[in-house]
Amino acid sequence: MPWPFAFDNSYARDLPGAYVAWPPARVPAPRLVFLNHELARELQLDPDALQGDTGAELFAGNRVPDGAEPIAQAYAGHQFGGFSPQLGDGRALLLGEVIDRQGRRRDIAFKGSGRTPFSRGGDGKAALAPMLREVLLGEAMQALGIPTTRALAVAATGEPVRRERPLPGAVLTRVAASHLRVGTFQYFAVRGELATLRRLLDHAIARHDPALAGVTDAGVRAFGLLRAVAERQAALLAQWMNVGFIHGVMNTDNMTISGETIDYGPCAFMEAYDPAAVFSSIDEGGRYAYGNQPAIARWNLARLAEALLPLVADGDDEAAVRAAVERATEVIDAFPALYREAWLRGQRNKLGLRSDDAADAALAEDWLALLQRQGADFTLAWRRLAEAAAGDEAPLRALLADPQAADAWLARWRARCAADDATAGGGAQERAERLRRANPFVIPRNHLVERALAAAQDDDDLAPFEQLLAALRRPFDETPTLARYGQPAPAAVTACYRTFCGT
């Protein structure tokens, strides 16, 4: 069936040996459950032409569009610190790449499209609720201005998937800047397939760091890419941390070269501020706890560095290896400072500050410590700084166990705001406005996400999903109709909240 523009499949072309050509499974009764109109238009598709049966057949995988070359991509990965040399697309397929309206190359991929040679023991399928969850979380991140892969469509398959109990099945169509992962590099490095590894580096550079394309020195190319990934991940992690996002499964196969968030499995947004917060049922040791995420990103980058080393130094040349390790270490050691800079820039913005002061990091840290001690809702506490800026501290104090505990910090913040106004101009109302653009009111609250998914899964009722999605797309608005989307779950609900992987 025609796709309204040409696929141009550079991964399939550039990287033979890095994938297996594989068709999506046929499904019995496709039904289009979700179509992302805005994203469809961005991809130069006509959303109206994709409604109904056409879209259902297409997005369930029953009709492969012209020009698509479905492939299962190979990758490895460290999962919870342990290395799996072969993961790969066990329930996903890359259909191909398209160029969007802005000239950007985007991957179009399925998730839940059936078994592949990489499926190991899995069924290759996906259940409807986790795919809709991926829609909600991804669109929320997009609206918050955080780099992310996005959902183009979800098609129900009409086929049950066997989990703890039979669940309605679905296929997600995911759009990404690419699906290159740290684990993609690891796959070829660990096999000693250096020719493919080199082509992978070239491909990654062409896609994500074209400034390096003309460089011939192997070290500058490899460590240039490493540095660029470190910069993108530092910026991404800072954004995650500044909205209270917990990815939940930061394995090296779930960390992109592009710097986009990928794989909305067991992720969740934090409610009460707590650096030790973990929601994933399988993260028993808290490896991927909220506060550990920047350190894990650095650890993952070190794994990318290791995978790139054979391209720079021949293993038999000890001196060359030592020199290469040193250069890689420099990049990895620079990560905490890159992250810290990005984090502080974000914190200043969230505090309503435009100027820099040496004491800003301490001001931000003391604020977070206050939120933690007071058990305050992370999102609302930040949001209520807007009212405080405009002169009304009551809504903020109402979030704290001991409202007076904020006195000293608020006095410091006010003094800092006055100094900021003296440098950058503006006043209280203008700061309040700025704070409302920096600190979201609507995030995907776990209890609301679960309720919307349960309605879709158990009652075939998509209305709560659609209403929540609409609210998540306007995260900085605060209107009477949106009020209920801003409220935290009762603490008892949050305490018991667990998310699940790979469902």
Ligand code: AMP
């Ligand atoms: P994820 O937890 O989604 O990042 O997946 C980790 C690995 O497990 C990837 O190689 C997936 O393709 C594979 N996987 C997850 N769920 C399934 C499934 N139901 N069937 C086959 N492979 C799966």
Ligand code: MG
């Ligand atoms: Mg994954």
